[in-house]
Amino acid sequence: MQRTRLDTDRIRAARRVIDPVFLGTPLYRCEALEPELGCAVSIKLETANPVRSFKGRGTELVASLLAEHGPRAVVCASAGNLGQALAWSGRGRGLDVTVVASRFATAAKLDRIRALGAGLELVDGDHELARERAADIARCEGIRLVEDSLDIETCEGAATIGLELVEAREQAEQTGPAGPPGPAEVAGPAEVAGPAELAGPVPPFDAVLIALGGGALATGVGHVLKDLAPGVEVICVQPLGAPALTRSWHERRVVTTDSTDTIADGVAGRRPIPAVLDDLLLVADDAVLVQEASIVAGMRLLLDHAGLVVEPSAALGIAAILEDRDRFAGRHVVTIVCGSNVDGDAYRRWVGAAAFPHRA
Amino acid sequence: MQRTRLDTDRIRAARRVIDPVFLGTPLYRCEALEPELGCAVSIKLETANPVRSFKGRGTELVASLLAEHGPRAVVCASAGNLGQALAWSGRGRGLDVTVVASRFATAAKLDRIRALGAGLELVDGDHELARERAADIARCEGIRLVEDSLDIETCEGAATIGLELVEAREQAEQTGPAGPPGPAEVAGPAEVAGPAELAGPVPPFDAVLIALGGGALATGVGHVLKDLAPGVEVICVQPLGAPALTRSWHERRVVTTDSTDTIADGVAGRRPIPAVLDDLLLVADDAVLVQEASIVAGMRLLLDHAGLVVEPSAALGIAAILEDRDRFAGRHVVTIVCGSNVDGDAYRRWVGAAAFPHRA
Numbered sequence: 001m002q003r004t005r006l007d008t009d010r011i012r013a014a015r016r017v018i019d020p021v022f023l024g025t026p027l028y029r030c031e032a033l034e035p036e037l038g039c040a041v042s043i044k045l046e047t048a049n050p051v052r053s054f055k056g057r058g059t060e061l062v063a064s065l066l067a068e069h070g071p072r073a074v075v076c077a078s079a080g081n082l083g084q085a086l087a088w089s090g091r092g093r094g095l096d097v098t099v100v101a102s103r104f105a106t107a108a109k110l111d112r113i114r115a116l117g118a119g120l121e122l123v124d125g126d127h128e129l130a131r132e133r134a135a136d137i138a139r140c141e142g143i144r145l146v147e148d149s150l151d152i153e154t155c156e157g158a159a160t161i162g163l164e165l166v167e168a169r170e171q172a173e174q175t176g177p178a179g180p181p182g183p184a185e186v187a188g189p190a191e192v193a194g195p196a197e198l199a200g201p202v203p204p205f206d207a208v209l210i211a212l213g214g215g216a217l218a219t220g221v222g223h224v225l226k227d228l229a230p231g232v233e234v235i236c237v238q239p240l241g242a243p244a245l246t247r248s249w250h251e252r253r254v255v256t257t258d259s260t261d262t263i264a265d266g267v268a269g270r271r272p273i274p275a276v277l278d279d280l281l282l283v284a285d286d287a288v289l290v291q292e293a294s295i296v297a298g299m300r301l302l303l304d305h306a307g308l309v310v311e312p313s314a315a316l317g318i319a320a321i322l323e324d325r326d327r328f329a330g331r332h333v334v335t336i337v338c339g340s341n342v343d344g345d346a347y348r349r350w351v352g353a354a355a356f357p358h359r360a
Numbered sequence: 361m362q363r364t365r366l367d368t369d370r371i372r373a374a375r376r377v378i379d380p381v382f383l384g385t386p387l388y389r390c391e392a393l394e395p396e397l398g399c400a401v402s403i404k405l406e407t408a409n410p411v412r413s414f415k416g417r418g419t420e421l422v423a424s425l426l427a428e429h430g431p432r433a434v435v436c437a438s439a440g441n442l443g444q445a446l447a448w449s450g451r452g453r454g455l456d457v458t459v460v461a462s463r464f465a466t467a468a469k470l471d472r473i474r475a476l477g478a479g480l481e482l483v484d485g486d487h488e489l490a491r492e493r494a495a496d497i498a499r500c501e502g503i504r505l506v507e508d509s510l511d512i513e514t515c516e517g518a519a520t521i522g523l524e525l526v527e528a529r530e531q532a533e534q535t536g537p538a539g540p541p542g543p544a545e546v547a548g549p550a551e552v553a554g555p556a557e558l559a560g561p562v563p564p565f566d567a568v569l570i571a572l573g574g575g576a577l578a579t580g581v582g583h584v585l586k587d588l589a590p591g592v593e594v595i596c597v598q599p600l601g602a603p604a605l606t607r608s609w610h611e612r613r614v615v616t617t618d619s620t621d622t623i624a625d626g627v628a629g630r631r632p633i634p635a636v637l638d639d640l641l642l643v644a645d646d647a648v649l650v651q652e653a654s655i656v657a658g659m660r661l662l663l664d665h666a667g668l669v670v671e672p673s674a675a676l677g678i679a680a681i682l683e684d685r686d687r688f689a690g691r692h693v694v695t696i697v698c699g700s701n702v703d704g705d706a707y708r709r710w711v712g713a714a715a716f717p718h719r720a
């Protein structure tokens with residue numbers, strides 16, 4: 001593999017800095033999802049931690065470095081999850097954290113950022129305007145700007161997920177699968193993969209579906225997989241309504257868009273970062289776009305068959321399977337459930353019109 | 361501590377037998393719950409695994425022993441979670457698993473038991489009748505009967521949760537808390553604990569709330585806590601509608617009831633096991649009963665503020681806090697979220713009348 005900006009040894013070292021509450025997250029097969037999807041599906045769950053997303057892995061690195069020898073003040077632009085994580089990591093180390101977000105950002109995320117004691121500035125525009133404003137604040141006040149996906153620590157933190165995936169896969173190869181699916185398990189709807197695909201022991205996973213936003217998660221996890229488990233297919237998934245980085249990957253040049261239109265707020269960027277695209281071109285095997293209806297269907301499947309409340313970005317992997325069952329039929333796929341911060345009312349609308357009456 | 365049936369060294373050894381997918385489960389503070397509850401709350405999440413409950417820890421021990429040197433056939437009575445876990449553990453080891461359950465058991469649990477390839481026999485009565493029938497089957501067919509909470513492996517498996525709690529607590533004592541709650545965080549409703557209780561760093565947990573059913577979870581986790589962290593208060597929580605073991609604990613003798621009336625299907629027993637009561641008397645500091653409305657309120661809080669879908673038994677701890685805020689004000693409490701297997705329609709009714717339209 002050509003060199004990316006990441007280094008596997010640095011990623012291994014990062015694990016010694018990150019609060020263990022963000023590490024060693026659950027990875028488990030969810031057979032109840034499989035009849036609907038026609039393939040073996042394992043979930044890497046990044047929501048069972050104090051900030052309900054994977055972002056803490058990276059902000060722990062950023063905050064630790066600043067606490068050691070950096071400015072005590074830091075600012076970032078965020079759709080909500082990075083800001084929440086940086087507020088959490090900064091609070092524990094006495095840092096002065098400012099988060100800039102769009103006033104259209106998910107309210108629950110903004111509430112948590114405030115609750116964690118960070119300063120929150122809202123801009124009257126989208127995430128790209130928030131990025132500009134955060135850069136201005138950093139410049140004017142001379143404080144550290146944390147740029148998601150560009151700052152190497154945000155990629156290295158996310159990349160520790162890759163180490164956990166590879167280690168689990170190596171263990172599975174040694175010990176063998178934990179048993180074949182029961183016969184009833186593989187009797188899915190006729191139009192999806194039947195018993196043939198899932199009969200017998202299930203091999204270690206051969207594909208990882210990764211939500212594609214700024215690119216930190218995809219380049220980080222992708223780097224580790226290509227370095228340590230090159231046979232595993234790295235597939236990035238982005239909404240059709242926010243396709244800039246996916247289009248850039250396919251055209252091998254930065255493609256921007258004028259606007260975004262998706263419920264997946266966590267991945268709704270318009271201006272890919274050139275250095276991130278360069279890395280993505282080295283580690284991603286494919287980048288696909290999915291429809292909003294598939295994202296909603298994925299959220300419903302994860303709720304009904306896995307008992308998981310997830311934000312739209314975390315359902316992108318399931319959406320990709322739903323849109324191309326043939327590609328994954330009979331395979332063993334890992335999907336990283338990267339966040340669960342949703343607004344109750346919006347979530348209720350998505351998973352079912354009248355779901356959960358509002359309880360203010 | 362007087363000797364219970366459990367032994368901490370055996371529990372440590374058990375961890376080497378249990379599939380790692382059930383071990384090292386997430387333990388994290390959920391500050392978004394705290395303004396409502398008036399105390400620091402950490403969640404020990406036992407639902408992010410292939411069977412969505414903690415029962416796999418025990419069935420892994422049972423199935424491993426049988427696979428080594430026991431009969432290849434095994435039967436158990438179950439409200440659904442033990443049967444699902446035994447089916448999973450038995451399938452991977454080529455065991456012939458039969459589960460006996462009440463025909464009134466949670467349909468989703470019965471569906472999973474079938475999907476995992478186990479034989480399922482339904483009895484026209486409650487869990488106690490299922491227990492009788494399972495014993496008859498074992499006697500007639502000469503196969504192994506697994507009795508939840510009586511069979512020491514079921515207690516030892518659950519007890520491994522206690523080891524993880526103690527180890528996390530020791531680590532927290534060494535490294536100190538991961539930062540004080542942000543000021544906004546502690547500004548809860550006026551009637552609950554205010555800033556005073558939660559200001560400043562939060563100490564390691566000083567109480568663990570444990571759902572009380574047959575008693576395996578409470579005696580197992582309780583044994584380890586009393587052995588290794590005796591200062592931690594062990595509080596068992598049972599529904600008012602299924603109070604047999606709690607009443608037995610208070611009266612220090614087995615008390616049975618004629619019926620049960622609770623949505624917490626996982627803990628709805630009527631006939632406590634004497635040996636389990638003996639252990640519970642040694643390791644539990646208290647046993648409390650909670651109302652159905654509090655269980656539902658707990659499920660809603662966990663959904664709305666923690667993004668967790670839980671079954672009623674898993675909300676008992678939060679229900680106990682809601683019913684006695686003063687007792688826990690300003691303290692740091694761990695609640696074990698022990699299962700998430702729910703029927704979609706019933707769950708929607710509980711968390712909000714019109715929640716989620718049915719999607720058959």
